[in-house]
Amino acid sequence: MSEPVASVRNLSKRFGTKEALIDVTAEVEQGDVIGVLGKNGAGKTTLLEILLGFSPPSAGSTMIFGENSLQLSEAAKARIGFVPQQDELLGMLSGKQQVAIGAVFHKRWDHALIDRLLVDWEVPTDRRIHTLSVGERQKLSVLLALGHHAGLLVLDEPVASLDPIARRRFLQELFDVGENPTRAVLFSSHIVSDLERAANKVWIIKDGRLYWQGYVDTLKESVVRLHVRARAPLPSVVPVPHRLACRVEGNRATVAVAEWSAAKRDALAKELEADVEVEPLGLEEIFIELHK
């Protein structure tokens, strides 16, 4: 098994008295496209920036390409592409100048790719960046992370300000990257439908803890909604293991459960003396159920 592209071991981060991250352990492997999900303030940006070495952890460690994130070599840094949550472009430069500045730090800069994407994504290159719209700035910011074919692409809410067409183009680029088995992508987004389309794995952060990590399909199989119809009235809380949420009306109940498997259905039906119907959930619904 090859060495992970990035790893986080028992990572904790404290800001004063606030625990932003608590004992997070995870790995990014080659070929992974990982979507990071969490509510506002859950710790997504903190996790991504600590992983990249912008911020020292309070406890634990982070590695990228086998090196400590706080002391990355030139070779390791050259293989990282990063799009911060708030773009870090220089307002006084033109788009063209900003691209030139980005290119000078990378020996493998793909000028042809960036020139093509600048046209395809309709990014104005002659105007000063401070005159561009938020969406145009974000497109430029994403392009700058793609130019050197990074082995690890870290994107912190890259599509928040993009229009649907730009978002679709961005996702297409992400699919292209995802098809390359030697590269890995880690991206956070609140647009769960995009994440569901692009990611093969998901990390869910809740209250600073890595609440769930694994394949998207596994998560979707694991978290379901049960529609229970019993012959007698049900108790106010239906006794189902790993219950996330429950709504009871007489002899009917709707229960969201985690760690579900098809084998549990018959046992539950027998225990409750009820018909149990299983409804698969989309990622967005799962996210909402997990946060109820």
Add this chain to the structure above:
Amino acid sequence: MKAVVRVYWTFFTGFPVQRWLGVLGVIVLGLGLVAGLAGSLAGSPLEWGTPFGLLGFFIFALFPAAFAAGGTLRALSAPHSHRLLPFFRVRVLCAVVLFVVTIAVLWYALAAWLAQAGRPQGVEVAIIYPVGALTAIVLAMLVFTGQPNWIWIGLPLLSGFMQWMSAGGPAHLREAGVSLPWIVAVASVGAWVAFAIWYLRARYVRPVLWVTTADPARSAWPWGAAALPTELTRAAAVRVLLAGHVQRPLAQQLLIAAGIGALLCLVAPLLQYLPGQQTTTPPFTRFLWPFYAMLIMAFATHPLVRQSRFLWLRVPGARAEVLKLVERMVARLYARVAVAIVTFVLFALWVLGTPLGEAAWGVALMCSAALYSACLGLAAVRNVWLMVVGVSLMFIVQGTVLALLGEPPSALQLTSVVAVQLAAAAFFRALAARRWRDIDWLKFKPARFGRSELSAR
């Protein structure tokens, strides 16, 4: 009325530091009362309480509130959404006038107290001059917080204006029998009327642009920017990332700095032609010049240090490698400031006939002050407070030694100031090396737009 009072109260409490200093000022004023009571037992209540009263007034009212009011006014006026509030600007205007009146009344009460203590004050000292000074401070800070570059023009203009007024003001008005207090009173009212006319009609008020946290390119001088070279090197790209714009080659920058230094010195003799003005520039051994040099370097260094986040994923190795590049950039900035200082002083020797000894001390004082604030800026990588405290402390040291302890300062005084600055510079350089080991760029980020720390209560 309720809205006016809320805005008015924001002028005293808008910035967190105001609230802390406000509490401290009230405590000191309370101590003044206690000292007054204790003094009354000894037969001289006012003598005992006066120092506390003066100190409390300055801590509570003048320094935090008056100097913050311009920024508060701008921060309140800039958001477009505030314009949708009914009569918002009229209310802000009423509140700021009420604020100025409050401070003036507080000063008047203090003047009356001093008068009882046997130090009678005329109406001009008790009311007119304080209102004039407050008007100048509030409106100047309004301008400076919108575009910090005005500080470099505004501060010399203000100090020149003060010097001119203290010399009696416009000669022809004086000869016509118009007294200085009258001129100050009319000028103050005129300034507020002019401001009100502009303020009520202005379509847009620029947001606050703190010089220490803003994108450095936004406060760069127009002549500082150049075109991107066709053969861009990594070193040049690093400088662009730190400065926020494409810089001219170092030789050109130094030449421009020398030109600015010479120009400043050539402008000074022109002041002699102002009516009533007799002096040229204040002596170089005064605290004014090192303080200017310290401010220039502090304002240049801190935003640049904030930009260092941009280098992290582009520079191999640990944080110490980023510090090295930032230090190199600070050294270039320092070279520019030092060249401007030396040219300025050399021209003063030639054009103004400044004595050689004074010129030499001037260079030493200004260069050590600039070095001090450069090292302080490198160490201030957690927030801006170390910078604010460091500059304020050195302001007090310089002010005490160079302005208050005898005029002109002795060689011992001058040497001690230079020695303190160099020792403090070495200390902050060592602190910077230590702090950069765990600099947290998640918190210490470049501020892209003017960040306001104002929070209305």
